[in-house]
Amino acid sequence: MFIALDDTDSTEGMCTTYLTALILRKFRDMNLKVDRSGMPNLVRLNPNIPYKTRGNGACWFYIETEKSNGSEKEKIKRTVLNFLKKYSRFDDENTNPACLFLDDEIWTRNFEILNKFYKKAVSELCTIEEADRIADTIKVEIHKFKNGRGLIGCLACLGCDFSDLTYELLVYRTEKNFGTERRIDEESVFEMHKLFYPGTFDNVNTEEYKPVFMPHGKDPILCGIRGNGIEIVNKAFSVIKFKEEISFTQIFRTNQHTDAHLMSKKISRLKQHDAAIIEGTVTENPKRIAKGHTFFKISDDTAGITCAAYGVTKLKDIAINLINGDILRLYGGIETYKNTFNIEKIEILNLAKIYKKENPVCPKCNIRMKSEGKEKGFQCRKCKLRFKSDAAKFIETARNLKPGIYEVEPGHRRHLSKPLCRYKI
Ligand code: ATP
Numbered sequence: 001m002f003i004a005l006d007d008t009d010s011t012e013g014m015c016t017t018y019l020t021a022l023i024l025r026k027f028r029d030m031n032l033k034v035d036r037s038g039m040p041n042l043v044r045l046n047p048n049i050p051y052k053t054r055g056n057g058a059c060w061f062y063i064e065t066e067k068s069n070g071s072e073k074e075k076i077k078r079t080v081l082n083f084l085k086k087y088s089r090f091d092d093e094n095t096n097p098a099c100l101f102l103d104d105e106i107w108t109r110n111f112e113i114l115n116k117f118y119k120k121a122v123s124e125l126c127t128i129e130e131a132d133r134i135a136d137t138i139k140v141e142i143h144k145f146k147n148g149r150g151l152i153g154c155l156a157c158l159g160c161d162f163s164d165l166t167y168e169l170l171v172y173r174t175e176k177n178f179g180t181e182r183r184i185d186e187e188s189v190f191e192m193h194k195l196f197y198p199g200t201f202d203n204v205n206t207e208e209y210k211p212v213f214m215p216h217g218k219d220p221i222l223c224g225i226r227g228n229g230i231e232i233v234n235k236a237f238s239v240i241k242f243k244e245e246i247s248f249t250q251i252f253r254t255n256q257h258t259d260a261h262l263m264s265k266k267i268s269r270l271k272q273h274d275a276a277i278i279e280g281t282v283t284e285n286p287k288r289i290a291k292g293h294t295f296f297k298i299s300d301d302t303a304g305i306t307c308a309a310y311g312v313t314k315l316k317d318i319a320i321n322l323i324n325g326d327i328l329r330l331y332g333g334i335e336t337y338k339n340t341f342n343i344e345k346i347e348i349l350n351l352a353k354i355y356k357k358e359n360p361v362c363p364k365c366n367i368r369m370k371s372e373g374k375e376k377g378f379q380c381r382k383c384k385l386r387f388k389s390d391a392a393k394f395i396e397t398a399r400n401l402k403p404g405i406y407e408v409e410p411g412h413r414r415h416l417s418k419p420l421c422r423y424k425i
Pocket of ligand 1: 007121
């Protein structure tokens with residue numbers, strides 16, 4: 001049986017991964033088999049939607065049940081619902097929990113429908129009505145609370161095909177430490193990075209010299225070690241020195257760090273909250289506003305859009321050096337501000353050429369001639385030789401940018417953004 005959960009947490013506490021991990025621990029105590037891999041799945045969905053608490057993640061896992069054993073299934077469902085009711089942050093107006101139970105045959109038979117919905121939910125905005133229609137079509141057992149928005153994540157996560165995947169080993173805190181400052185030996189985190197990068201990634205920001213694998217809120221996560229394999233995240237975990245008591249750990253299979261949310265789109269087809277890859281030519285030179293936020297415009301053959309590189313990221317320094325005519329591929333999406341494309345990665349496909357105008361050199365005296373004014377030509381100060389204005393030379397000057405792909409640094413990236421160190425995989 002497949003079980004999916006979403007929208008159980010708030011900024012005041014909890015985390016859907018924690019609830020999932022607690023339920024799995026309970027099932028292990030009950031001697032139930034959790035998947036062949038024993039691993040739950042954390043599926044990130046569209047990072048540009050307004051309803052998310054943090055990283056827009058939904059979770060699912062699989063429990064082996066005897067086909068005919070109805071009472072066992074009922075016990076499993078009861079346990080999940082009890083946990084969900086006990087731990088969800090119903091008090092928060094933005095928390096709308098849901099969970100669903102799906103038998104193996106139904107999942108197999110309807111995977112295409114679920115996968116189509118996942119592809120939409122990971123890169124566009126979906127409605128609760130769409131989710132309700134799918135739940136009706138595939139006849140899944142759903143449990144929705146409050147406005148039931150959690151159903152979107154529950155259905156979508158079960159359609160993730162994991163065509164590319166990574167792992168995250170989540171370390172949970174003991175309850176008495178929830179809401180207090182997280183305590184981990186920073187040196188050991190950098191030691192871990194030195195030993196395992198690029199097999200592990202997005203755990204530290206080397207330029208700012210700070211670990212970035214710890215959240216900052218009141219949630220139960222102490223840190224999450226991200227990597228390409230189960231073995232490597234386990235080894236990385238063993239290197240870290242924790243300065244506070246750990247409650248338990250759980251590895252999740254995930255679509256994080258895969259760019260699963262980015263589909264190529266023409267600019268005219270972009271809607272608010274879409275994640276996308278767009279291609280175009282710079283048509284308005286960059287402008288910088290307060291805090292270093294840098295804006296420029298690109299256009300393709302259908303429309304134009306303002307693009308933003310935010311001040312906290314290094315991308316602002318690439319953006320400010322762009323000029324009209326540069327051809328770019330941009331990875332990102334539209335979040336709060338309508339018609340502003342927030343950049344996750346900039347790929348420079350072609351740089352426009354810039355030229356410096358030079359006065360001609362007098363062929364007799366070998367000195368640079370003087371301009372006589374606009375369109376009035378040039379004259380040699382020494383021998384008074386004259387040339388027309390078309391004798392000026394245009395010399396190509398170097399740009400302080402190179403074609404290539406540039407990313408937001410760890411700590412400022414979306415969970416779904418694929419880091420460049422994973423490109424060779
Ligand atoms: P955390 O990562 O800490 O678990 P979160 O950031 O995942 O929190 P949720 O509490 O899960 O945030 O809230 C996200 C809500 O948005 C859920 O109700 C989910 O069903 C819904 N949702 C997810 N993807 C979409 C989408 N593409 N369109 C509309 N709603 C969505």
